[in-house]
Amino acid sequence: MTDVEKADAPATAALIDLAVDSWKFARLFTRVISKLDAGEQARYANQMRFFQKRIDSAAEAAGARIVTIEGQPFEPGMAASPLNLEDFGDGDALLVDQMLEPIVMGNDGVLRTGTMMLRKL
Incomplete structure (x- = not known):
């Protein structure tokens, strides 16, 4: 990691925090x-849309993007932790009902995992 990249790391982390808080x-x-x-x-x-576009553009300039997976079928290994997984049986078909925190993706993969609530299909 170069000196510039080291100096930019705290700013990038702060920008990602701001983008997540803005999403909430x-x-x-x-x-x-x-x-x-x-x-x-x-x-x-x-x-609100204008403000959110500005935040998203700044996050993308820093190499990050906010991702939500609401409405998608749940699969183990998704980049978000389900808070209510124990409420369901092993054979239940599940859907991501609500994202409580978004997933933050970077150019090289997941920067921050999200948090979600599930429901039966």
Whole structure:
């Protein structure tokens, strides 16, 4: 690792933390604005999308991207830890119901694993 890469590592880690927190905030914000009237919803949703695109662009410039796997069939070995796996039997067909924390992928693989909740298909 070069000196530049070593110096950039804390900044990249901070940017990834910011991107993950932004992803969580966007999900909460979306639930909150759903309670507003349609005109206000659209305005605030557009502002949130703009902000999220800026965060995603900055993360991509640092070699990271946020990934969610909601709605996909669960497979052992996914880059996210299920919190409720013990609630199901061995033969149950499972689906990723909700991501609580996203997966962060880098150019060379997983930078940070996510956290998810499962449900039966």
